[in-house]
Amino acid sequence: MFGIDAALLLEPEERPAWAHLRLTLDGQELLDLPAEDDLGAGASLAPHFTAPHFEKVIDGEGQKILLSLDRALPLDALLPWRSLLGFAVLAGLASFALMFALRQRAAAQQSQQVARQAEARALLQERETLLAHASRVNAMGELASGIAHELTQPLTAVLSRSQAALRLAGAQKPDLGLITQALDVNVREAKRAGEMLKRMRDYASNKAPEPKPSALNGIVSEIVALTAADLERRGVKLELDLSAEAPEAVVDAIEMEQVLHNLIRNAADALEGAGTAGARISIATKIVGADAKIEVADNGPGIAPDVLPKLFVPFFTTKANGMGLGLSLCQTLVERVDGRIEAGNGAGGGARFVITLPRASARKSESIFGKHDA
Numbered sequence: 001m002f003g004i005d006a007a008l009l010l011e012p013e014e015r016p017a018w019a020h021l022r023l024t025l026d027g028q029e030l031l032d033l034p035a036e037d038d039l040g041a042g043a044s045l046a047p048h049f050t051a052p053h054f055e056k057v058i059d060g061e062g063q064k065i066l067l068s069l070d071r072a073l074p075l076d077a078l079l080p081w082r083s084l085l086g087f088a089v090l091a092g093l094a095s096f097a098l099m100f101a102l103r104q105r106a107a108a109q110q111s112q113q114v115a116r117q118a119e120a121r122a123l124l125q126e127r128e129t130l131l132a133h134a135s136r137v138n139a140m141g142e143l144a145s146g147i148a149h150e151l152t153q154p155l156t157a158v159l160s161r162s163q164a165a166l167r168l169a170g171a172q173k174p175d176l177g178l179i180t181q182a183l184d185v186n187v188r189e190a191k192r193a194g195e196m197l198k199r200m201r202d203y204a205s206n207k208a209p210e211p212k213p214s215a216l217n218g219i220v221s222e223i224v225a226l227t228a229a230d231l232e233r234r235g236v237k238l239e240l241d242l243s244a245e246a247p248e249a250v251v252d253a254i255e256m257e258q259v260l261h262n263l264i265r266n267a268a269d270a271l272e273g274a275g276t277a278g279a280r281i282s283i284a285t286k287i288v289g290a291d292a293k294i295e296v297a298d299n300g301p302g303i304a305p306d307v308l309p310k311l312f313v314p315f316f317t318t319k320a321n322g323m324g325l326g327l328s329l330c331q332t333l334v335e336r337v338d339g340r341i342e343a344g345n346g347a348g349g350g351a352r353f354v355i356t357l358p359r360a361s362a363r364k365s366e367s368i369f370g371k372h373d374a
Helices: 081-169 176-203 216-234 253-274 326-335 360-369
Strands: 019-025 028-033 053-059 064-071 212-215 237-241 248-251 280-288 291-298 340-345 351-358
Touching (some): 212 216, 216 291, 248 253, 248 351, 253 291, 253 326, 253 351
Parallel strands (some): 237 280
Antiparallel strands (some): 019 028, 053 064, 212 248
16 A cells, blocks of 8 residues: 655646646545635625636546636636726716816807807897987977977077167167166077077987986976977877976986887877877876886877787887887887886776886995895
8 A cells, every 4th residue: 555645646837826726536635726826805706607617537547536626716806906997097087078078168159159149139239229319310300390389489589589679779778677688588598499409409319328317307307398399289288297206217318208209109199090189198207116107198099908919019000101119119228227118008098108117226225235135
């Protein structure tokens, strides 16, 4: 009987370094050599995954030796964390770069869109300004006869008083008191004519809008002075109910006069077209909380229910020769100063337009203390 050293059964160069090698004979372990390559500890494989296993029976003389090889495959060997980490970092950087590029592109597109919108608004405002100027010039043409009548009165007075002063000066004993009185009248009437011409020049001017705190009662009085002669010629009575509190709003006075002129002219046209007896237009100003209001009403036939929703639509008109831009322009000019204009029918009949504007004092308070949103 002799013994066998199982370790000498294998040549060292024939043994795979990665394998866990075992030799068994009839269930008895002869040799157990762990793998020489240390793959490192790692997470175990999933339960359903089987590690590589190899078995081979080596026939001897009456003895069968079983050779088995097992290869350990930890998860770290299958999925190297360094490589995965490097890939994840590269993928993250690529994703960040892509997101940054997309955001830059979106920001550039948004900037271009904002620039286009600003350009469109500027062009629209320029066209609205030109339209407003054209409308004022056209209105001056319509008011020409009444204005000529208004100017005739002071010029006639100047002429008659000047002739009287000349006669007095040519007398043997000139009455200096009467001459001075005549000259005083001339000065007063000349100033009156000058104010009328200034009012006409301002109203027809094409100056850029300059919103500033303005007394609404004064604006109403100015437009009444321009339209009074025309309304008198049409047989329309004008009534004023101006607030004693003297409301102020941040507006362009000329543009607000234009809005009121359009409303007064439309009311006069409606009254004249309907042949209303005792035709009357009323203009009132009042303060309601933080708002200042101007109300223009008449005692005409009012606004038809089917017409009311379309009143401020551009190019909509019920007049045979109208362009349908007057009320649309009124709305634009009022909204330009953060106001609003509403149309309806009065309780006693007739059309009623209400212009609502933020009071100048309320705007000043907001600018000092700021607005606080809930």
